[in-house]
Amino acid sequence: MLVAVAGGNLQGVEAAYLARKAGWEILVIDRKPTVAASGLCNSFAQLDMTSGKDLAHVLNGVDLVLPALENDAALACLDRVTRNKGIPFAFDPAAYAISSCKIKSEQLFEQRGAPTPARWPTCKFPVIAKPNQGSGSQGVTLFNNKPVKPAIHSIVLFTLFIFSPVYFYLIMLFSDSRNDFSPYKFISNKLLSWLIRIYAANKFECFVLN
Secondary structure, three states: OEEEEEOOOHHHHHHHHHHHHOOOEEEEEEOOOOOHHHHHOOEEEEOOOOOHHHHHHHOOOOOEEEEOOOOHHHHHHHHHHHHHHOOOEOOOHHHHHHHOOHHHHHHHHHHOOOOOOOEOOOOOOOEEEEEOOOOOOOOOEEEOOOOOOOOOOOOEEEEEOOOOOOOOEEEEEOOOOOOOOOHHHOOOHHHHHHHHHHHHHOOOEEEEEO
16 A cells, blocks of 8 residues: 655654554655655655646555645645545545644634633733644744744734643544545554554553544
8 A cells, every 4th residue: 555645744754654654655745855754755756745737646556645744735736636536635624724723723622621721911921922823833932021922923822831741642533524535444453553552652642533
């Protein structure tokens, strides 16, 4: 089985590593010539994933595409090309619209009764400033007095900074919303067992939600 991992940075490394443990053949695609995940794959393609024609050619023979990037234009192109070629694409635009937006995510948590940090100015210092979009702690700033919005980000979320132990959660959601694609065909028991073993070994919490 040939799996294409779209994006070769941190998320791509995780996807490529786990796919290898599942015994799959891996193609990593990224616009940069050198990325971390390229050392974990069977083949690498340097490609601008906003180009539908080039992307369609590279995906010939691919059985599944795993997105590992946060570029809206590239994700839209991947979605369009995989639909045209009939390749399963493990991507839900509606879910991504929430998960990629910290404000929408917090609103969802509040609706579901999940605890969230108090927002400034209703909380005391220290306060942490987080760009509304992005990951990997990029652009995150800690303020011990009056916070100032970083000029490079248009929307910033200011919340109470809580000193506590750090926990990582892996949450896997399965859905049959796209055509007749069943994730269980691709998310094998072997991969799930590796996920659980890896996260358990590192004392992470792992939940598998069906």
